[in-house]
Amino acid sequence: MTTYRKPVFNTWWLESKPYFFFVIREFTSLFVAGYCLFLLLFIAKAGDSQEAYATLILSLKSPTSMVFHLISFTFILYHAITWFNLTPKIMVFHLGEERIPNALIAGAVYLSWGVVSLIISWLILGS
Amino acid sequence: MSESFELEIFRYCPEQDTEPLFKSYEVPFREDWVVLDAINYIKDEIDGTLSYRWSCRMGVCGSCGMMINGEPKLTCSAFLKDYPSHKIRVEPLQGFPVERDLIFEMDDFMNKLTEVKPYLLRKEGEEKPLEEGEYLQSPAELAHYKQYTLCINCMLCYAACPIYALDSNFVGPAAIALAQRYNLDSRDQGRNQRQEVIASHEGIWECTFVGECSVVCPKDVDPAAAIQRAKVSSTLDWFKEMIMQLSKTK
Amino acid sequence: MSKSNEPVLWLLFSAGGMISAMVFPILLIITGVILPFELAGEVTFERIHNAVKNPVVKLVLFFVIALPFFHWAHRFRFTLIDIGLKPISFLVSLLCYGGAITGTIVAAFILWKI
Numbered sequence A: 001m002t003t004y005r006k007p008v009f010n011t012w013w014l015e016s017k018p019y020f021f022f023v024i025r026e027f028t029s030l031f032v033a034g035y036c037l038f039l040l041l042f043i044a045k046a047g048d049s050q051e052a053y054a055t056l057i058l059s060l061k062s063p064t065s066m067v068f069h070l071i072s073f074t075f076i077l078y079h080a081i082t083w084f085n086l087t088p089k090i091m092v093f094h095l096g097e098e099r100i101p102n103a104l105i106a107g108a109v110y111l112s113w114g115v116v117s118l119i120i121s122w123l124i125l126g127s
Numbered sequence B: 001m002s003e004s005f006e007l008e009i010f011r012y013c014p015e016q017d018t019e020p021l022f023k024s025y026e027v028p029f030r031e032d033w034v035v036l037d038a039i040n041y042i043k044d045e046i047d048g049t050l051s052y053r054w055s056c057r058m059g060v061c062g063s064c065g066m067m068i069n070g071e072p073k074l075t076c077s078a079f080l081k082d083y084p085s086h087k088i089r090v091e092p093l094q095g096f097p098v099e100r101d102l103i104f105e106m107d108d109f110m111n112k113l114t115e116v117k118p119y120l121l122r123k124e125g126e127e128k129p130l131e132e133g134e135y136l137q138s139p140a141e142l143a144h145y146k147q148y149t150l151c152i153n154c155m156l157c158y159a160a161c162p163i164y165a166l167d168s169n170f171v172g173p174a175a176i177a178l179a180q181r182y183n184l185d186s187r188d189q190g191r192n193q194r195q196e197v198i199a200s201h202e203g204i205w206e207c208t209f210v211g212e213c214s215v216v217c218p219k220d221v222d223p224a225a226a227i228q229r230a231k232v233s234s235t236l237d238w239f240k241e242m243i244m245q246l247s248k249t250k
Numbered sequence C: 001m002s003k004s005n006e007p008v009l010w011l012l013f014s015a016g017g018m019i020s021a022m023v024f025p026i027l028l029i030i031t032g033v034i035l036p037f038e039l040a041g042e043v044t045f046e047r048i049h050n051a052v053k054n055p056v057v058k059l060v061l062f063f064v065i066a067l068p069f070f071h072w073a074h075r076f077r078f079t080l081i082d083i084g085l086k087p088i089s090f091l092v093s094l095l096c097y098g099g100a101i102t103g104t105i106v107a108a109f110i111l112w113k114i
Helices: A017-046 A050-059 A063-090 A102-125 B035-046 B107-115 B139-149 B156-160 B162-166 B173-183 B191-198 B212-216 B223-249 C006-034 C045-053 C055-113
Strands: B004-011 B021-028 B065-068 B071-074 B087-092 B098-100
Touching (some): A017 A050, A017 C045, A050 C045, A063 A102, A063 B223, A102 C006, B035 B087, B107 B173, B139 B173, B156 B173, B156 B212, B162 C055, B173 B191, B173 B223, B191 B223, B223 C006, C006 C055, C045 C055
Antiparallel strands (some): B004 B021, B065 B071, B065 B087
């Protein structure tokens, strides 16, 4: 019997909104890696001389740095939000018969995010 | 007021055509009609050669899944009035070979359902004889897996999954959710036996958590969550096995 | 039983994903805006310099950088395969995880040297 198989093209992810945003979500990982490289640069300069560090800080005011940071921030923020929103799906807890609501788990994760961000700011920038 | 509604329907007659084609049909528009009503009208009044599956017409049998404007839906649950343009495109469920018109081959899915051993498995020697009565289970224990029992095998999740469309070796959402239904059942002891299929490369590890399977599921089974939870438990298993192996070689 | 290495790779991916989600946004704000435009007053070179030279900080920074590298590797590998590179999936895996391992070694080297 000759069955028909609809061909699937490599552009499948352009055919629907959910698929498109899924691939965008996956591509955020590129910007994660990109920022890792930047962090290594920052650490290298920070561990070097005052001149090296000062030159780096100066270059952070450049349009290139600002564009890099803006784009990276947008994608990494999208990564963070989608990640935190999916956490309740993986962390399922029951109290007796009742399942702990997704909103509670997500809330806890977002709260942790806020606390961690504040702690990091305080550690790096001082009080 | 005689409004009409147009359905552009995928037709494929393997005896006559080598390629599929689309045929347009016009049906009367009724406020309370679902797409299945329209398709039944076409079969009864316009074109008796149209082939398709349906049964309960109330969203519990899982037979009438089709793509409506590119979205997998149960035609018995998709109302005509929800398409204000009064025109839809109806195609067979994505990801499966098409036999004829809107009928697809579901052998692959049926095989996968059997592969995950969807029945209670007990360890050697721990089978309770009938005389000792039933396996008891509390409401709390039931709550752990109840959601995964709701699957009606409609395969909308497979149609929504881009991974399955790219690779039909992928075990898929419904089969894995079904495995989890038994893995999380307190009466079951067969998790290890299912891992051969579930924790394989074609099992949970091929899933990239697109999540569309759970979005289209008409019964809120949430197979995406079932798969991710299986990833967590399989990872824990992997480390437990590592530790056991290391302590054995000492 | 699953003898594939996927569980380990997935764990690295998850850890890296959680770390980058929790920590990178605030770091981006700090390196992108706060430090260059001195929005938090004066943050002296000595403060940052001594911080990154601290062994405990170095250990933390190592994980904060290495794990997200593996998050990228795992995620990007699957994305490339799904976009059409399945025929060369072994090469894709090699490049992705190879890249992450390289990044990890570079991170270790830099942290060791400063």
